[in-house]
Amino acid sequence: MTTRNRASLSALLLLITVLLGALVSACTADNSGGNTSTTNTSPGGAPRKAPTRKPGPLANQPLEAQAALLGSPLSPGSQLTLTFNLAFDDDALNAFVTQLYTPGSASFHQFLTPEQLVQRFAMPDAQTKQIQAWLTQQGYTQISTDPLHSSIKAQATVQTIQTSLGTQLYTFSLLNQQFYMQNKDPHLPSSIESYIQTIAGLNNLALPDIKPPRQSTHIQQLGQESDCTKYGAKQTLTQQKLAAAYQVDQLYKKDLQGQGTTIGIAEFGDPYDINDVQNYIACTGQSMPSIQNIDVGTPLPPGTGEGEATMDVELIAGLAPKASILVYQTQLQDANNPISQVTSFAQGMLDVFNRVASDHKVQVLSVSYGLGEEMFSTSDQIAINNSLRNLAAEGISVFISSGDCGAYSLRARFPQIAEVSFPGSAPYAISVGGTYLQVGDDLQRSSETVWGGDDGTPVCQNSWGSGGGVSQNSAFTRPGWQAGDGVTTSYNGTTQGVFVRTLPPQTLQAPNGLRQVPDIAAAAYPNISIYYDSAWVRSGGTSAAAPIAAAGTALVDQGLRQSGKSPLGGIPEFYRLANKAGSNQPYTDITQGDNLFYPATKGWDYTTGWGSPNFATILSMES
Template sequence: MRVNSRRNRTAVVVTCCLAGLFGGGIGVAQASPPGVIMPGSVADAVTSAGPAVGDVPPAQSLTVQLWLKGNETAATAFADAVSNPKSVSFHKYLSPSAYTAKFGVSAARASAVSSWLSQQGFTDIKPDPQRSYIQATAPTSTVQNAFHVQMKQFRVAGQSNPVSSNDRDITLPASIAGDVIGVSGLDNIRPKTALATVKPTAAQIRAKADNCSNYYGQNVQTGLPAIDGNTSFPTYICGYNGSQLRAAYGMADANTGTGVTVAYIEIGTPYKMFQTLTKWAAAGGLPSPKPQNYSELSLGAGNACGNGFDIEEQLDIESSYAMAPDQHQLLVGADSCNTQTGGVQGLFDAENAVLDGDGSRPLASATSNSWGLGPDGVPVTLVNVMHSILLRAAGEGVGMYFASGDRPGVDVPSSDPYATAVGGTTLGLDAKTNRLFETGWSDDVHIVNGDGTYTDRGIGAAAGGGASLLWKEPDYQRKVVPDSMTSPGAGNQSPGPSRVVPDIGALADPTTGMAVATTEPGKNGGADTYTVFPVGGTSLSTPLVAGIVAAADQGQPASSGFINPLLYSLAGSSALADPLPITSATPAAYQGVYVPKNEAVPEVPPTVWTFDDQDTASTNQVTAAGYDTMTGVGTPNGQSFITALRKH
């Protein structure tokens, strides 16, 4: 989830999580076949698409994954124990193989599922190394008979070509239904874009030429129409560099993340990432990266079908590097050609690759995830799959940091109780990198009209957050999250108080964002193009937090793992800084920024972005003293935060 702009693109762009295009339900009432129906195993986009426009050819090959159910009750109890600083089991994690032996589906039950698939005519049947799922391939006709569905083609909103999908929820025989939490791979409904893109105002950013500021308040635009009596606003930030961000979060020279590996989950891999990082670090006053501290793991066909996370990858690596320049950064690039399960199957594969590791240890102590599956209403299959992945991660000591989103509302999987949801802030730093102010990220965009008036376009972008429709309030949030924030309203599927996101926050506002660098190959054999431009979004805040935790894990006997129980025990302490709301008492200079007109895009007018919009009718989120639904318990407070993590 990111907000970006390049000089050659000239527009602020919010790129968020993978589009939430999925939902449950059965499109057409019909007689139930014998067996157990798996609710939520047909895409919402299909149930609302209208009649099918064709059949999937019966001989067309399909590869599916049957995700297996282990002992979730025992796994949950273990995850809670190893994550609770008051437990004798705190930080006593299991290896991937030991976790499978203790909580995974048994080899016998996995064999039973494999045998059923073989009996149905599936081939190339193989389990994931830790028996998280069993993958198998068969012609469409076989798939239809096995799951009691018809594979059809549908015209789906936002898709230029017909998509393929099962036409109803699948049915499994009772003999194996209890071993399966979901089936993926039946549809090829891609997200509307590889990353959901929103242009809230198409406001422009042109680097230095448009009078942007290197620090907050460096340049000021006067003579503007009045907003709450204010006719002058600072210009937006050109993008803080690595040293500015490192100073903003109080990262001492000794805290570099030495010996700690963090995995960055992407789709595809970036062009010349290490060379780009080297130039970016030097320009920002950071040490040069070491070649042995950066590696890539490309899965499947890699970039063969494009690089859907371009810019996202650079943002993740660069921002986290600023917080922990000696960490080992492992970029895991999912198969860009894998269109299964709405394009997210590759992301599941990437997470599993980290957690499976070599059997004796996972590949990293944390993953940074700037993607999501969409709002709480995604199909139960996807919710179940991600929950099983998150439980395993907690048991193995792998922290799972997920962006909370770049729009009002609650997304999956950041809302899962075993994910650490990272929200966002607006941050003003002065010329000496002192904090002038920090507040929740929620910008109201005002277009400056030629007649000396404004047109209020409403919320341009905001950190995601609020109460989940799916998950009940976890123990670690009780007595910390105000009762007034724990009710999601209509549609709540979990009686009583709900899980609330985010858990923690960091810089996300694009108008006070980070300067990101990318390298693009030259055209027709020409020289590469190196470009720097400002970026924001919870895609920025998430790797920032992951990097800070990596620095805290340096030299420790065990990783921080699933951090939430410890994190909430620190609420209100000096370990956390508390972003506060913008009020009438806030200095006028800290209430918003001016983004000038870009002559290269004449249709885009100048705008003023005012901070911390508290219109709860449109955001469902607030900034408040203590816990709030844009920044969680607060932002990491330098050495106090690191010391607090290390002492437990």
């Protein structure tokens, strides 16, 4: 090649380079200095800007922590793991989910895959790497982004965290519980602040009380035989009775037992003994289903646990005997050692919900855990609700127990502070309340009322009844789909001295323009036969109601799939069923009983929502 040809070629390459550079600059220029990534696109295929955070706290203190006593500063060398929850395109995603559950819309039940969720609404790679780079510069280690681009987890010393976020971490004590918390809201540099919605892990006040209601005196009465002679003794509810009460047995007649369906169970700090499950299943006369444990974060040590996980797995395995069951397990910090590497409850929920969404293997998810809203920071509640929104966008039904302390999920009634349980109060949860179900040996339902009872104790031991009421989180406005007969019934706590936690305390008002719970209900009174720790026991709680609802819905989804229909999906569908019922009865309306404040009424109410599901009817309405 001659020198002239080489020079001409060089000039041509230079011209092409300049033109390409100009084209790239034109495509990437924006008001934030060129941070738009082309790896994420709008539905039309055009590059879109990175989403930015919505107004709200980055990481605030739980309201309940205001009563805590300040302790000593955390050791600067202690290691903590933080979760930086990334901004999503909230406006676009909220609008999409609304259309997703609006019959007649072009997007109706066009559920997303995880890849579509990331491509259309999540943080692009460029901004994610920018945040990771800043964390590295500050001294954080073990930095990882989850597959949904919903959060970045990173580990650092307390000193690094305090310096990088401009806050201080202290120990606190509240009601004999030790926890840590920041002394003021953190802040981030302007270069990344707009890309991070919230930070989780700066407090660990919330710690679930893993103890479903059961009466230990019944253990001896029901016996410890493993040969099934005591299964169903003392009129306890067996798998057959539960199936008959909620029309699950009618689905069995259609050969709908969960074949080809996968059900998820979330367990936070509570293991189970597979031998207990095997014995329970053997006594139902069924074959053992496929059960797989999935460790999320720190593996959970084996053991019999407190009975929560055992009940969850047994009820789902019994009611959906041919479904595959995935048990998502994560270990939480020890209440006696709150300053540890093990995750907080809020972080554990984020980890599990994001893992379920990115795995995209289950059709339904059962969650039997919760605490009063005020035990969580507003920022953590927002982050967890956003994770539940992602699951709704994927068409995954998430059933969460509404709590076992009636209208008082803070567990104390003097003074009477009404409180709902979170995450059941999250707008994208399907909150499941509790009933007192009685079924005869002829498998006929004899009665079903609200599960509720006053045991006279000042502190709840998970036996006061069905959780329900109104959220006090101003971010949880009542969704448009929460409508129908009974939803606007008013209650005033003046005559009974019932308040909400404000300074000064304000009388409870319902409705208050915010999320109302529960949505539906199922058996919860502790008369359900469970095999736990090598013994037959009576157990229950809304911890039982959630897996019952999840199992029945999984069979409905199986029937819908066989008819070429999409699954039920998220919470709006359950209100649509109620409001289009006509002569159908998708739910058995519970009209008797109360949860220590709210009474059961016709239609929707604050004790059992729409009532208990009739799954065969629901399938016929949707087919």
